[in-house]
Amino acid sequence: xxxxxxxxxxxxxxxxxxxxxxxxxxxxxxxxxxxxxxxxxxxxxxxxxxxxxxxxxxxxxxxxxxxxxxxxxxxxxxxxxxxxxxxxxxxxxxxxxxxxxxxxxxxxxxxxxxxxxxxxxxxxxxxxxxxxxxxxxxxxxxxxxxxxxxxxxxxxxxxxxxxxxxxxxxxxxxxxxxxxxxxxxxxxxxxxxxxx
Amino acid sequence: xxxxxxxxxxxxxxxxxxxxxxxxxxxxxxxxxxxxxxxxxxxxxxxxxxxxxxxxxxxxxxxxxxxxxxxxxxxxxxxxxxxxxxxxxxxxxxxxxxxxxxxxxxxxxxxxxxxxxxxxxxxxxxxxxxxxxxxxxxxxxxxxxxxxxxxxxxxxxxxxxxxxxxxxxxxxxxxxxxxxxxxxxxxxxxxxxxxx
DNA sequence: TACGTTCTGGACGGAACAGTCAAGAACCTC
DNA sequence: GAGGTTCTTGACTGTTCCGTCCAGAACGTA
Numbered sequence: 001x002x003x004x005x006x007x008x009x010x011x012x013x014x015x016x017x018x019x020x021x022x023x024x025x026x027x028x029x030x031x032x033x034x035x036x037x038x039x040x041x042x043x044x045x046x047x048x049x050x051x052x053x054x055x056x057x058x059x060x061x062x063x064x065x066x067x068x069x070x071x072x073x074x075x076x077x078x079x080x081x082x083x084x085x086x087x088x089x090x091x092x093x094x095x096x097x098x099x100x101x102x103x104x105x106x107x108x109x110x111x112x113x114x115x116x117x118x119x120x121x122x123x124x125x126x127x128x129x130x131x132x133x134x135x136x137x138x139x140x141x142x143x144x145x146x147x148x149x150x151x152x153x154x155x156x157x158x159x160x161x162x163x164x165x166x167x168x169x170x171x172x173x174x175x176x177x178x179x180x181x182x183x184x185x186x187x188x189x190x191x192x193x194x195x196x
Numbered sequence: 197x198x199x200x201x202x203x204x205x206x207x208x209x210x211x212x213x214x215x216x217x218x219x220x221x222x223x224x225x226x227x228x229x230x231x232x233x234x235x236x237x238x239x240x241x242x243x244x245x246x247x248x249x250x251x252x253x254x255x256x257x258x259x260x261x262x263x264x265x266x267x268x269x270x271x272x273x274x275x276x277x278x279x280x281x282x283x284x285x286x287x288x289x290x291x292x293x294x295x296x297x298x299x300x301x302x303x304x305x306x307x308x309x310x311x312x313x314x315x316x317x318x319x320x321x322x323x324x325x326x327x328x329x330x331x332x333x334x335x336x337x338x339x340x341x342x343x344x345x346x347x348x349x350x351x352x353x354x355x356x357x358x359x360x361x362x363x364x365x366x367x368x369x370x371x372x373x374x375x376x377x378x379x380x381x382x383x384x385x386x387x388x389x390x391x392x
Numbered sequence: 393t394a395c396g397t398t399c400t401g402g403a404c405g406g407a408a409c410a411g412t413c414a415a416g417a418a419c420c421t422c
Numbered sequence: 423g424a425g426g427t428t429c430t431t432g433a434c435t436g437t438t439c440c441g442t443c444c445a446g447a448a449c450g451t452a
Binding site: 003 | 443444447448449
Binding site: 198199227237 | 409410412417418419420
């Protein structure tokens with residue numbers, strides 16, 4: 001019927017995401033995006049709308065992918081639940097510590113920069129935090145059923161604590177990683193979980 | 197000798213800080229600052245240098261004031277150390293939860309937005325995180341001497357964990373506060389601290 | 393191959409941006 | 423009150439910003 005798009009939409013959205021990730025929303029100009037993607041302005045505006053719309057798109061995709069990655073890391077049978085939880089917490093700490101460019105997590109960056117002014121970003125951020133907390137709570141409950149975490153503690157409260165620790169590790173990582181080392185924080189958080 | 201400044205420097209710096217706090221570094225124009233302070237551009241540039249320098253100034257002041265406030269909250273005799281620690285953790289959670297405008301903590305906002313690109317901000321942020329961690333560690337050690345926290349745990353590791361929880365509460369607060377409520381997180385963090 | 397449709401690239405307009413500067417105002421000292 | 427110095431105001435420059443628009447290119451269909 002007509003001329004098809006000549007660019008790979010996923011690749012373009014990935015480049016846009018990386019640009020916003022590196023320099024923030026207000027710190028990224030449409031011309032930066034044009035340079036990062038190689039697209040002309042007409043293509044960008046035609047395919048994705050304006051800058052704000054484009055940001056919401058990549059932010060939404062990021063939140064979806066993050067939630068899905070955590071689900072894959074934590075979901076599974078009761079038997080290995082504690083090991084998966086432990087592995088995930090340590091993996092987040094190690095990934096943050098080795099993030100030399102200090103870009104951190106886009107969810108954290110975006111909510112920090114925009115949540116106060118942009119209700120769409122605030123809502124999506126909150127929804128994502130809640131989804132992460134639920135995934136952690138399910139894994140805690142599974143670890144309790146397997147006898148690896150004390151059964152009488154409230155899994156929702158432990159999940160809230162663990163999520164806060166993870167987001168805190170992320171925040172501290174932006175300061176250049178080290179207060180007593182992020183891995184030590186993760187290990188300590190796991191060590192204080194009530195065992196049967 | 198000459199004409200003195202007609203503005204109150206502290207008041208101006210406070211207004212500048214609030215403006216950056218509300219809209220971020222890249223999201224704040226010099227004209228926004230001019231409007232917030234009522235000063236002309238010549239006065240602003242003459243007294244504080246360019247936008248970046250002005251930001252570093254208010255960020256530095258903020259870090260100093262934050263550290264000092266935490267010191268006042270946590271410093272004191274061994275006897276009440278645990279109570280001070282507990283009070284501080286709960287106070288941070290309550291303050292974050294009741295922060296309706298979602299501005300959060302400027303230290304978190306600034307490091308999230310700029311640490312990757314601005315080494316001065318990254319260095320000051322890291323220094324502040326380390327100072328906060330030391331203050332918490334001292335308070336934990338005092339609580340251990342008073343017999344309120346188990347003596348054989350490493351105060352530095354517990355301090356790292358508590359700092360991460362506090363920064364995590366702050367980060368979650370930006371998403372619109374509630375995953376299982378910030379206060380519950382603070383209470384759970386205190387509950388899992390090893391008691392004698 | 394010819395046509396209609398959609399995509400592409402870049403030029404363009406008007407607004408906002410950071411930072412400079414000069415003319416005049418305000419003050420202290422003498 | 424006169425002189426010298428600093429502060430204030432706001433106009434100004436040149437750049438960068440976002441978003442629009444159009445001429446031409448690329449494709450599917452007939």
